[in-house]
Amino acid sequence: MNRTVIITGASRGIGRAIAIRFAASGCNVIINSVNGGEKLEETAELCQKAYQKAVSPNTAVTSCSTPSVLPIQGDVSDPSFVRKLIAEAHDRFGRIDVLVNNAGISFVGLIQDTDDLIWQKIINTNLSSVHYCTREVIPHMLKEKHGHIINISSVWGNIGASCEAAYSASKGGINAYTKAAAKELAPSGISVNAIACGCIDTDMNKCFSSEDLTQLAEEIPVGRLGTPEEIAEMVYSVSNLPEYLTGQIITADGGWT
Numbered sequence: 001m002n003r004t005v006i007i008t009g010a011s012r013g014i015g016r017a018i019a020i021r022f023a024a025s026g027c028n029v030i031i032n033s034v035n036g037g038e039k040l041e042e043t044a045e046l047c048q049k050a051y052q053k054a055v056s057p058n059t060a061v062t063s064c065s066t067p068s069v070l071p072i073q074g075d076v077s078d079p080s081f082v083r084k085l086i087a088e089a090h091d092r093f094g095r096i097d098v099l100v101n102n103a104g105i106s107f108v109g110l111i112q113d114t115d116d117l118i119w120q121k122i123i124n125t126n127l128s129s130v131h132y133c134t135r136e137v138i139p140h141m142l143k144e145k146h147g148h149i150i151n152i153s154s155v156w157g158n159i160g161a162s163c164e165a166a167y168s169a170s171k172g173g174i175n176a177y178t179k180a181a182a183k184e185l186a187p188s189g190i191s192v193n194a195i196a197c198g199c200i201d202t203d204m205n206k207c208f209s210s211e212d213l214t215q216l217a218e219e220i221p222v223g224r225l226g227t228p229e230e231i232a233e234m235v236y237s238v239s240n241l242p243e244y245l246t247g248q249i250i251t252a253d254g255g256w257t
Protein backbone atom coordinates (compact mmCIF):
# COMPACT_ATOMS: atom_id res chain seq x y z
CA MET A 1 0.00 0.00 0.00
CA ASN A 2 1.22 3.51 -0.79
CA ARG A 3 2.19 5.57 2.22
CA THR A 4 0.63 9.03 2.44
CA VAL A 5 2.91 11.94 3.28
CA ILE A 6 2.12 15.60 3.93
CA ILE A 7 4.91 18.10 3.29
CA THR A 8 4.38 21.77 4.16
CA GLY A 9 6.32 24.44 2.27
CA ALA A 10 6.94 22.20 -0.74
CA SER A 11 6.91 24.72 -3.60
CA ARG A 12 10.71 25.01 -3.60
CA GLY A 13 13.91 24.35 -1.67
CA ILE A 14 14.05 21.60 0.94
CA GLY A 15 10.29 20.92 0.93
CA ARG A 16 10.25 20.35 -2.83
CA ALA A 17 13.20 17.93 -2.61
CA ILE A 18 11.44 16.03 0.20
CA ALA A 19 8.24 15.74 -1.85
CA ILE A 20 10.18 14.44 -4.86
CA ARG A 21 12.03 11.90 -2.71
CA PHE A 22 8.84 10.44 -1.24
CA ALA A 23 7.03 10.47 -4.60
CA ALA A 24 9.94 8.64 -6.21
CA SER A 25 9.47 5.83 -3.70
CA GLY A 26 5.77 5.50 -4.55
CA CYS A 27 4.20 7.55 -1.75
CA ASN A 28 1.10 9.70 -2.17
CA VAL A 29 2.21 13.23 -1.41
CA ILE A 30 0.19 16.21 -0.28
CA ILE A 31 2.23 19.28 -1.06
CA ASN A 32 1.48 22.70 0.38
CA SER A 33 2.78 26.24 0.10
CA VAL A 34 1.45 29.64 1.09
CA ASN A 35 1.43 31.11 -2.41
CA GLY A 36 0.73 27.95 -4.40
CA GLY A 37 0.66 28.76 -8.11
CA GLU A 38 3.19 27.69 -10.71
CA LYS A 39 5.91 26.75 -8.25
CA LEU A 40 3.69 24.30 -6.41
CA GLU A 41 2.39 22.88 -9.71
CA GLU A 42 5.99 22.51 -10.84
CA THR A 43 6.73 20.47 -7.69
CA ALA A 44 3.72 18.28 -8.50
CA GLU A 45 5.05 17.63 -12.02
CA LEU A 46 8.54 16.88 -10.69
CA CYS A 47 7.03 14.39 -8.22
CA GLN A 48 5.20 12.55 -11.02
CA LYS A 49 8.35 12.51 -13.17
CA ALA A 50 10.47 11.23 -10.27
CA TYR A 51 8.03 8.36 -9.75
CA GLN A 52 7.95 7.50 -13.47
CA LYS A 53 11.75 7.47 -13.52
CA ALA A 54 11.87 5.28 -10.41
CA VAL A 55 9.52 2.66 -11.89
CA SER A 56 11.37 2.43 -15.17
CA PRO A 57 12.84 -1.04 -15.82
CA ASN A 58 15.65 -2.21 -13.52
CA THR A 59 14.53 -0.16 -10.52
CA ALA A 60 13.16 -1.23 -7.17
CA VAL A 61 9.80 0.59 -6.93
CA THR A 62 7.25 -1.86 -8.30
CA SER A 63 5.00 -2.95 -5.46
CA CYS A 64 2.53 -0.06 -5.14
CA SER A 65 -0.10 1.56 -7.29
CA THR A 66 0.67 4.83 -9.07
CA PRO A 67 0.92 7.47 -6.35
CA SER A 68 -1.06 10.70 -6.35
CA VAL A 69 0.16 14.22 -5.80
CA LEU A 70 -2.27 16.65 -4.19
CA PRO A 71 -1.20 20.32 -4.12
CA ILE A 72 -3.00 22.45 -1.51
CA GLN A 73 -2.27 26.16 -1.30
CA GLY A 74 -2.59 27.92 2.06
CA ASP A 75 -0.95 29.42 5.11
CA VAL A 76 0.07 26.87 7.76
CA SER A 77 0.28 29.61 10.39
CA ASP A 78 -3.53 29.79 10.14
CA PRO A 79 -5.09 27.03 12.30
CA SER A 80 -8.36 27.02 10.34
CA PHE A 81 -6.46 26.41 7.07
CA VAL A 82 -4.47 23.61 8.71
CA ARG A 83 -7.70 21.91 9.81
CA LYS A 84 -8.87 21.95 6.18
CA LEU A 85 -5.48 20.80 4.85
CA ILE A 86 -5.32 17.72 7.05
CA ALA A 87 -9.03 16.90 6.60
CA GLU A 88 -8.71 17.13 2.80
CA ALA A 89 -5.58 14.95 2.82
CA HIS A 90 -7.31 12.33 4.97
CA ASP A 91 -10.56 12.42 2.95
CA ARG A 92 -8.58 11.83 -0.24
CA PHE A 93 -6.23 9.07 0.90
CA GLY A 94 -7.86 7.63 4.03
CA ARG A 95 -4.66 7.68 6.08
CA ILE A 96 -1.67 9.87 6.92
CA ASP A 97 1.60 8.04 7.54
CA VAL A 98 4.13 10.85 7.61
CA LEU A 99 3.92 14.57 8.37
CA VAL A 100 6.90 16.72 7.44
CA ASN A 101 6.66 20.16 9.06
CA ASN A 102 8.98 22.04 6.73
CA ALA A 103 7.41 25.45 5.94
CA GLY A 104 9.51 28.27 7.29
CA ILE A 105 10.73 31.81 6.82
CA SER A 106 13.74 33.69 8.13
CA PHE A 107 14.50 37.22 9.25
CA VAL A 108 17.98 38.65 9.59
CA GLY A 109 18.17 41.80 11.72
CA LEU A 110 18.96 43.22 15.10
CA ILE A 111 16.66 42.48 18.03
CA GLN A 112 15.80 46.21 18.18
CA ASP A 113 14.60 46.00 14.57
CA THR A 114 12.49 42.90 15.14
CA ASP A 115 9.11 44.57 15.57
CA ASP A 116 5.97 42.85 16.87
CA LEU A 117 4.72 41.94 13.41
CA ILE A 118 8.00 40.36 12.34
CA TRP A 119 8.29 38.47 15.63
CA GLN A 120 4.75 37.13 15.37
CA LYS A 121 5.15 36.19 11.72
CA ILE A 122 8.34 34.21 12.36
CA ILE A 123 6.99 32.45 15.45
CA ASN A 124 3.60 31.68 13.88
CA THR A 125 4.99 30.48 10.55
CA ASN A 126 7.87 28.44 11.92
CA LEU A 127 6.65 27.22 15.31
CA SER A 128 2.87 27.59 15.72
CA SER A 129 2.39 25.84 12.36
CA VAL A 130 4.23 22.79 13.71
CA HIS A 131 1.76 22.61 16.59
CA TYR A 132 -1.31 23.14 14.36
CA CYS A 133 -0.26 20.45 11.84
CA THR A 134 0.83 17.98 14.53
CA ARG A 135 -2.41 18.46 16.51
CA GLU A 136 -4.54 17.79 13.42
CA VAL A 137 -2.71 14.65 12.22
CA ILE A 138 -2.58 12.96 15.63
CA PRO A 139 -6.18 11.60 15.59
CA HIS A 140 -5.52 9.96 12.20
CA MET A 141 -2.20 8.48 13.28
CA LEU A 142 -3.70 7.29 16.58
CA LYS A 143 -6.25 5.23 14.65
CA GLU A 144 -3.41 3.41 12.88
CA LYS A 145 -1.22 3.31 16.01
CA HIS A 146 1.54 4.37 13.66
CA GLY A 147 3.06 7.50 12.17
CA HIS A 148 6.17 9.61 11.73
CA ILE A 149 6.31 13.34 12.36
CA ILE A 150 9.51 14.99 11.13
CA ASN A 151 10.18 18.65 11.85
CA ILE A 152 12.66 20.69 9.85
CA SER A 153 14.66 22.65 12.39
CA SER A 154 17.94 24.53 12.27
CA VAL A 155 21.30 24.53 13.99
CA TRP A 156 20.32 28.02 15.16
CA GLY A 157 17.67 26.32 17.28
CA ASN A 158 20.50 24.43 19.00
CA ILE A 159 23.02 27.22 19.47
CA GLY A 160 21.37 30.55 18.49
CA ALA A 161 22.52 33.00 15.82
CA SER A 162 23.40 36.65 16.17
CA CYS A 163 20.89 38.82 14.27
CA GLU A 164 18.47 35.90 14.02
CA ALA A 165 16.93 35.89 17.51
CA ALA A 166 13.33 35.35 16.38
CA TYR A 167 14.32 32.61 13.94
CA SER A 168 16.57 30.93 16.52
CA ALA A 169 13.76 31.08 19.12
CA SER A 170 11.29 29.53 16.66
CA LYS A 171 13.66 26.66 15.87
CA GLY A 172 14.64 26.17 19.52
CA GLY A 173 10.90 25.95 20.18
CA ILE A 174 10.60 23.27 17.50
CA ASN A 175 13.36 21.27 19.17
CA ALA A 176 11.64 21.37 22.57
CA TYR A 177 8.26 20.63 20.97
CA THR A 178 9.77 17.65 19.16
CA LYS A 179 11.06 16.14 22.40
CA ALA A 180 7.81 16.80 24.28
CA ALA A 181 5.60 15.42 21.50
CA ALA A 182 7.84 12.35 21.16
CA LYS A 183 7.30 11.53 24.86
CA GLU A 184 3.55 12.06 24.60
CA LEU A 185 3.10 10.04 21.39
CA ALA A 186 5.59 7.20 21.85
CA PRO A 187 3.04 4.96 23.65
CA SER A 188 0.82 5.32 20.57
CA GLY A 189 3.45 4.18 18.07
CA ILE A 190 4.06 7.66 16.65
CA SER A 191 7.64 8.88 16.39
CA VAL A 192 8.58 12.57 16.40
CA ASN A 193 12.04 13.72 15.31
CA ALA A 194 13.64 16.86 13.92
CA ILE A 195 16.42 17.48 11.43
CA ALA A 196 18.42 20.55 12.47
CA CYS A 197 19.84 21.78 9.17
CA GLY A 198 23.02 23.77 8.80
CA CYS A 199 23.39 26.01 5.77
CA ILE A 200 21.47 24.54 2.82
CA ASP A 201 21.60 25.93 -0.70
CA THR A 202 18.07 27.36 -1.17
CA ASP A 203 16.28 30.68 -1.70
CA MET A 204 16.38 31.20 2.07
CA ASN A 205 20.06 32.12 1.81
CA LYS A 206 19.62 34.45 -1.19
CA CYS A 207 19.88 37.39 1.21
CA PHE A 208 23.59 36.61 1.59
CA SER A 209 26.15 37.71 -1.03
CA SER A 210 28.12 35.07 -2.94
CA GLU A 211 31.24 36.26 -1.05
CA ASP A 212 29.48 35.65 2.28
CA LEU A 213 28.38 32.19 1.14
CA THR A 214 31.88 31.30 -0.07
CA GLN A 215 33.30 32.36 3.28
CA LEU A 216 30.62 30.36 5.07
CA ALA A 217 31.40 27.27 2.98
CA GLU A 218 35.04 27.56 4.06
CA GLU A 219 33.94 27.36 7.71
CA ILE A 220 32.03 24.13 7.09
CA PRO A 221 34.26 21.04 7.46
CA VAL A 222 32.59 19.37 4.46
CA GLY A 223 33.63 22.47 2.51
CA ARG A 224 30.28 23.43 1.00
CA LEU A 225 26.64 24.20 1.70
CA GLY A 226 24.29 21.23 1.99
CA THR A 227 21.84 20.41 -0.79
CA PRO A 228 18.05 20.10 -0.41
CA GLU A 229 18.37 16.56 -1.80
CA GLU A 230 20.70 15.56 1.06
CA ILE A 231 18.15 16.76 3.62
CA ALA A 232 15.37 14.99 1.70
CA GLU A 233 17.32 11.72 1.85
CA MET A 234 17.68 12.09 5.63
CA VAL A 235 13.98 12.82 6.10
CA TYR A 236 13.07 9.84 3.94
CA SER A 237 15.46 7.61 5.90
CA VAL A 238 14.06 8.73 9.27
CA SER A 239 10.54 7.94 8.03
CA ASN A 240 11.68 4.35 7.43
CA LEU A 241 13.41 3.83 10.76
CA PRO A 242 11.87 1.93 13.67
CA GLU A 243 9.69 3.97 16.05
CA TYR A 244 12.34 3.43 18.73
CA LEU A 245 14.15 6.40 17.19
CA THR A 246 12.08 9.23 18.61
CA GLY A 247 12.59 12.59 20.32
CA GLN A 248 15.84 13.19 18.47
CA ILE A 249 17.19 16.43 17.04
CA ILE A 250 19.45 15.18 14.25
CA THR A 251 21.96 17.80 13.20
CA ALA A 252 22.75 17.87 9.47
CA ASP A 253 25.36 20.57 9.00
CA GLY A 254 28.46 19.07 7.38
CA GLY A 255 30.23 19.14 10.74
CA TRP A 256 29.82 22.91 11.06
CA THR A 257 28.55 23.38 14.63
Ligand SMILES: NC(=O)c1ccc[n+]([C@@H]2O[C@H](COP(=O)([O-])OP(=O)(O)OC[C@H]3O[C@@H](n4cnc5c(N)ncnc54)[C@H](OP(=O)(O)O)[C@@H]3O)[C@@H](O)[C@H]2O)c1
Pocket residue numbers: 008009010011012013014015032033034035036039074075076077102103104105125152153154155196197198199200201202203204205
Ligand atom coordinates in the same frame (compact mmCIF):
# COMPACT_ATOMS: atom_id res chain seq x y z
N1 LIG B 1 18.11 26.81 3.75
C1 LIG B 1 18.74 26.72 4.92
O1 LIG B 1 19.94 27.03 5.04
C2 LIG B 1 18.00 26.20 6.13
C3 LIG B 1 18.74 25.95 7.29
C4 LIG B 1 18.10 25.49 8.42
C5 LIG B 1 16.75 25.23 8.38
N2 LIG B 1 16.04 25.48 7.25
C6 LIG B 1 14.59 25.25 7.30
O2 LIG B 1 14.19 24.44 6.22
C7 LIG B 1 12.82 24.73 5.91
C8 LIG B 1 12.71 24.97 4.40
O3 LIG B 1 13.54 26.07 4.07
P1 LIG B 1 14.12 26.35 2.61
O4 LIG B 1 15.53 26.70 2.78
O5 LIG B 1 13.71 25.26 1.69
O6 LIG B 1 13.31 27.70 2.31
P2 LIG B 1 12.69 28.29 0.98
O7 LIG B 1 13.40 27.82 -0.22
O8 LIG B 1 12.58 29.75 1.25
O9 LIG B 1 11.21 27.63 0.95
C9 LIG B 1 10.29 27.91 1.97
C10 LIG B 1 9.01 27.16 1.70
O10 LIG B 1 8.11 27.41 2.79
C11 LIG B 1 6.87 27.87 2.24
N3 LIG B 1 6.18 28.73 3.20
C12 LIG B 1 6.62 29.86 3.78
N4 LIG B 1 5.70 30.34 4.63
C13 LIG B 1 4.64 29.49 4.57
C14 LIG B 1 3.37 29.45 5.19
N5 LIG B 1 2.98 30.39 6.05
N6 LIG B 1 2.53 28.44 4.88
C15 LIG B 1 2.89 27.47 4.01
N7 LIG B 1 4.08 27.46 3.37
C16 LIG B 1 4.93 28.47 3.65
C17 LIG B 1 7.25 28.59 0.96
O11 LIG B 1 6.12 28.72 0.11
P3 LIG B 1 6.01 29.85 -1.06
O12 LIG B 1 6.91 29.41 -2.18
O13 LIG B 1 4.57 29.82 -1.44
O14 LIG B 1 6.47 31.14 -0.45
C18 LIG B 1 8.31 27.61 0.43
O15 LIG B 1 7.68 26.50 -0.16
C19 LIG B 1 12.44 25.94 6.75
O16 LIG B 1 11.73 25.53 7.89
C20 LIG B 1 13.78 26.52 7.16
O17 LIG B 1 13.71 27.25 8.35
C21 LIG B 1 16.63 25.96 6.13
